[in-house]
Amino acid sequence: MNLKNKIAVFLFAGISFSAYAQIKTFDYQRELKNVTEDWHKISLTPELFSQLKGNLNGIRIFGVTKDGDTIEAPYILKVLKGKRVDKTIDFKRLNTSFNANGHYFSFKVPTEDAINQIALDFSNENFDWKLDLEGSQDQKEWFTVADDYRILSIKNQRTDYTFSTLHFPVSNYTYYRLLVKTKDKPVLNSASLVLDEITDASRSSCDIKATDFSQNKDTKQSIINLELTHAVPISQLTFKVNETFDYYRPMKIEYLKDSTETEKGWRYFYQTLGQTTLSSVEDISFGFRSTITNKIRITVENGSNVPLTFNDFKVTGYDHELVARFTTPASYFLAYGNEKAYAPRYDITSFTNKIPTQLNALTLGDEILIKKDATSTSPLFENKLWMWALMILIIAVMGWFTFKMLGKNSRQSSV
Incomplete structure (x- = not known):
């Protein structure tokens, strides 16, 4: 050799x-x-x-x-998040009119782009309106896209909240007609037509092992603890509120990051996943960065209001x-x-x-x-010393073989 x-x-x-x-x-x-x-x-x-x-x-x-x-x-x-499309679509604002039904705003999309959101910005404050959205290819035959869609604005000394973005299934029409069903005059500053969707994502449901509800009367908070069967990646939380009246509550979602056993028992350290608003006019679906955990804590600020009750919790995460x-x-x-x-x-x-x-x-x-x-x-x-020792040994062996070959070549040359 x-x-x-x-x-x-x-x-x-x-x-x-x-x-x-x-x-x-x-x-x-x-x-x-x-x-x-x-x-x-x-x-x-x-x-x-x-x-x-x-x-x-x-x-x-x-x-x-x-x-x-x-x-x-x-x-x-690979985290199977899929591909997200977030595109603002060019459009032309057409007619503004009104009748006994309410106020109409019409838009034309000059391209073949589809949309699934319309973000509206009104000068009006403190409104609670219902909207109808229709689509057409020729302005003769109209099809319902969204019906009785609620938008809301609350502005006072304690609250500044506006929900005025329509979410609907992906639609592809040349013309859109928006009806604001109110006797007040809506002053529409601007509108944005958007396509925001995720394709080819793969999610799995996370098995919830236990759900615990508690009320902190001193801080006026509702606290929900969810325990999962396994520590798995989570990225979305949904649930339902039993009450049918309107509500608007600040909410925080946290996950268990670490725990330490002390003489007085276990101490748990939670980290915030997101802070948002729990509102009766928005879908209760919250997305956040993918995180591995088996415990989730949800804190709802009730203020002086009656605590809400909840059911049908679902946690999902991207497949890996x-x-x-x-x-x-x-x-x-x-x-x-x-x-x-x-x-x-x-x-x-x-x-x-x-x-x-x-x-x-x-x-x-x-x-x-x-x-x-x-x-x-x-x-x-x-221990890095072992790595250094192995490297030195390899270099020494290589040097020994090299020296031996040089010596052999030198003797052959002298002969």
Whole structure:
């Protein structure tokens, strides 16, 4: 074996040993079944998320070849948020008129763009109006887009609230006619026609294990605690209010970020996901940044009002998947559960255009606890001194082989 091959074998052995040592830093593994192609996708399950403890970096894909070598397969973590279209559509404002039914405003869209929102800005304050919206291609035959849609403005010393944006299914008409059903004269400063939608997003419902309601009479707050079965990514919350009267209440949504056990029991630390307004005129659906948790706290400020009652809570989150490349025949498995792991850096992140659009999904095997070496209290490469020692050893071996070859060439030259 020549010098080059000896060095290559030694380096490969070091890399293989490093990969093997990395496995021991993870807590769990699952077999990856049916690896038959170069590219596959792997869906992350709620049970798996619970073991990640909030660290999505703590995932690796390892394989063991027939020769017993340990290798690592590169992957890309994808959050299936889909594509969001947020586009303001050009239009021309046409007629303004009124009759016994109310006041009409007409708009023309000169393009073939669709819309699903119209944002209205009125000079009027403290109004409570109902609107009808119709669409037409020729201004002869009109079709109902929205009926009895309520918009509201409240302005006083304590409150400054306006809800004047119409939300409706995606519509594509050349002409739109808006009827404001009021005897007052609406002064429309401006309008915006918008297409705002998300396509190809993939969400899953999160199983709610327990729901707890309480009232804080001192602070005049309603507090709802939701406990999920697993710690999973969440990004949307919906629920229903039982009362049929009008309401307008400030609301805060928080998630459990951390907890600490003390002599007096557990202390829980919550972080805000969003602050908004719970209103009888708006849909009760709240979106926020994707966050991994198993506890949600909702706080509603009642003021001097009677507390509201709630039901039908639903929590959803974006699905997550790994897109992985397998180039070497091996028995592959997913390793996870390393709170200290850093995000891996793989070349495939720079060549995403080479990834096939259609991928076969791999099946995950049962969860297996990774056994730790009984003689060691920490992974070999957790201490950087071991890494430096290995590097120095490799350099020394390379230098020794180089010196030996130079000496051999020198003796041959002298002969």
